[in-house]
Amino acid sequence: MGLTSRSLLYAVAAVAVVCVGLTLWLWPRFAGRGPGAMLGRLGSVVATQLSVVAALGLAVNANFQFYGSWHELLGLYDDAPGAVGTWGDGGTAGPAGDPSKGLVQASGPEGLDTVHGLPKGPPAMAGKVETVRIVGKRTKAVNPAYVYLPPQYFQPQYARRRFPVIVALSGYPGGTFLLGQHLRVPQTAARLIRDGRMQPTVIVMTRPTIAPPRDTQCVDVPGGPQAETFFARDVPDALRSHYRVGHDPGAWGVLGYSSGGSCALQLAMRHDRTYTSAAALSPDYRVTNDPTTGNLFGDGKDRIRRRQEHDLMWRLRHLPLPRVNVLVGTSHSGEKNYPAAKEFLAAVRPPMKAEAIVLDHGSHNFATWRRELPAALQWMSRSLTFPEDVVGNL
Template sequence: MPSLTGLPLQIIAALLAVAAFAATMWLWPRLGGSGWKAWLGRLGAFFGTQVAVLVALGLVANAYFGFYTTWSDLLGLDGAPGQVVDHQPGGKAVKVTGEQKMYSSQGSTTERAGKIEKVDITGEASGLSGDAFVYLPPQYFQPEYAGSRFPMALVLSGYPGSAEKLITLLKYPESALHAIEAKQLPPTVLVMMRPTPSGVGNRDTECMDIPNGPQVETFFTTDVPKAMAAGYRVSDRPEARAVLGDSTGGYCALKFALRKPDSYRAAVSLSGYYEAPTDPTTGDLFGGSADLKRENDLTWRLENTPPAPVSLLLATSLDEENYKETQKMVASFKAPTQLSTITLDTGGHNFHTWTREIPPAMEWLGRRIAPPVPGAHPA
């Protein structure tokens, strides 16, 4: 079956829509008359053409925005509850399942452009697992960095999103490589993921440790850093770790830094919100606990909990729904928390806006994430 987000399916749907339109134009004169057969023929041709056009447009929109990445995701067949997996000591938590080349003005070799690997990450503390794309910068393969451990940036998509779009549309590896070449960002390993790990189905968990449910926050704040440090030459120091995201991923990024500063010391939120919603996609995230709901309200945390030693970057625009709430966040933070903003004159909740915010966000991150030290650690 063709990929739901693949170009071949979009081309087939577009050709079928054009064919349906052409057939309708050709048959329309033959469907004249006042009898019930003529009426049914005209209605069938009209609605058939409309459906074909809407399907083609829907496939293009889905591929662009990443609403559903697989047929089972679209049909709601991925709704099985998560399963706890017990692991023996010494088992690999990161399994490489594929790779792809990177290209730059310096060439396509790994020493010049780096490499993207597709991996499965298994979490010991949470019992969850998730697919990820890991971008290894060119310095990772250069001899002078052979004994170094690199900073890590976790990059999260929105919900429902796909990690592939972080590469193909938001172009995080390209932006990171450009910033590294411009000396704006130290060589950094990117870990690109959805905010919903495998095994939780289509549920929007808002990166929560849900009472009697999946422990998603633990997966991202404990398991992912630990697995990456074990599977790659990635630093285990919190000051060498950051998290970035858009929309739901932006909310998760800020929450991880504010709630677990020993996991991530810097966070970037692009069009993120500051309080977890409750709707049919989330279900009951808080187990009926008002205290737990409040603790995951980020504005409340800035106003009522001891300030965390983290750096936050909030990106918004004058047109964004989160603009007013972003101003509340700015008014609420206290030292040692550091807070910066990007405010565009115009922009919406979409990929085009986020691609305008990612380059300055990379430069901001470069001033806050600890760089690798060549030869400081054993290979």
């Protein structure tokens, strides 16, 4: 049984119930002072606690999809060690894919079958959500993704039209499942498009790390995972090769929450010829090393420069600003990032433009981000241009 399967969860929960029942039933028999009674009490306590903790752990993982498989839980990945390694032929850091088999490849459910509230019905009426694996042409990195295709994508009058696209990034250590189940990106977009408050848009939902369990922070690590190249170059190339999405940067935006929001700002400000809009909910404004990231900037002479260039406040003060639009979500109280958001927004100057969603109160959680998401998607829709190019034209 799969790690996230309901069958496994129900089986372990049943074992936990049985263990609790047996403990209550057998406890009087273990009331003596001899070694057998003591071992019986110890064994019943250990078995009961382990079964209850396992059931709770499986329930939490099934709900939040921290680990999608036994391989991920154990740190085992195809053709790769689990975390930090050398990128290239000598060893990879994360799953490696074969671009010759296609840059967008169909995949298994990836938890989509347990996401509630997805659009139902004929695709031309309700739209569709697909599960795919995106393979990097340059990096050979592989990332699972959900792809929301709006109803118009399947309607005859749009058959030769290309669509704007939003790349939506989860936080760390979350993944695509959280974007669907807890942030409710496809459900919210479908409702906004149906109500005419958002233009038809293709939305690609994925995680910001390409080498789990390492947090790659959308950085090209010297000798390590090339996460920035993957999201700035490989992902757009892959999507353009498979879906009817715009070729012009004006049709491309990136959205994220928490570390995914940090990546969104980094990608737009560092790659304005790929993404011209970024919406960041509760982001950080600089990339730093921590136990989950390892050494992101290397040990060479240019490590200080690399670290500075991933500090968005440093970029605002010392480098020419890109012609991009950014949106920041924060809260007056309940979130620690309000002072940093205020400083960032005050430092933005033309040609860059910045706006904000500022709640009176909100915490670093999905309840806050769900409140901000509709406004963020509508803002993104106004910022992106519907492509004028049609299929067959480059």
